[in-house]
Amino acid sequence: MAHPNRHLSGWQGVLQAPSHGLQANHCRAMDAYGGYNDLYRGDRDRGPVISALCWSHARRKFFELADIRGNIRKGKHAHDISPVALKAVTRIDAIFDVERGLNGLDAAARLEARQRLVRPLVDNLHGWMRAEQGTMSKHNPVAEAIAYMVKADRWEAFAHFLDDDRICLTINAAERALRGAALGRTSWLFAGSERSGARAAFMYSLIFTAKMNDIDPQAWLADVLGRLPEMTASQAPNLLPWNWQLSEHRRAA
DSSP, rough: OOHHHHHHHTTOEEESSSOOOOTTTEEEOOOOOOGGGGOOOOTTOOOEEEEOOHHHHHHHHHHTTHHHHEEEEEETGGGGHHHHHHHHHHHHHHHHHHHHHHHOHHHHHHHIIIIIIHHHHHHHHHHHHHHHHHHHHHHSSHHHHHHHHHHHHHHHHHHGGGGOTTTSOHHHHHHHOOOOHHHHHHHOOSSSSSHHHHHHHHHHHHHHHHHHTOOOOHHHHHHHHGGGGOOOOOGGGGGGGGTOOHHHHHHHH
16 A cells, blocks of 8 residues: 555545546556545645546456356356347447547547547446346346446446546556566566666656657667667657657667
């Protein structure tokens, strides 16, 4: 619990995670973990961090309960699936379908389209879930999946993407970006020391930031390291990935 508070002590923005907690300016993406809860407190020194939740993780439980092929693989009958879970998946998939069509729009157009096209689907899903929840035992697996989403403060975090064009519907892109590091741990296992771990995290941040800006990390780092000694501190921002351009001699090469 101490590590997230220390690491993000001077930061304020939107935190998107599977179960509490964006990826963009002033955003972070992290796994669900109770240690993040203090970041959302109203009396936090820097002000509370805004929570935005991942719809892929919320959809997953419904999908498992409606997975016909999965049931067959496990030797269960296809009719063992939950019809309510199947309807939930269908309704959530409709939201995903609209969101895919908004990719590439500028911020204003994306926000307008979300209000016009996505918000009615989200509101209808919420009303439908609450109605279905009232007909089930709270111990029903589908009821538990619904309760996870519709809890008041949690639903607000799920719906934050409707009013903030920076927020993605899921954290899938962030998780894919981190997969290489997660798989690599099986090879190198230990950083050697806490200081080495901090350096590795720093390098990961540089490399993945370059990749997110469609820049070859090796070419960018080679050029930046060569140009830094001759630059002033005020010129350094020109070397950030989103501002960077190859020097003329490297262009010629």
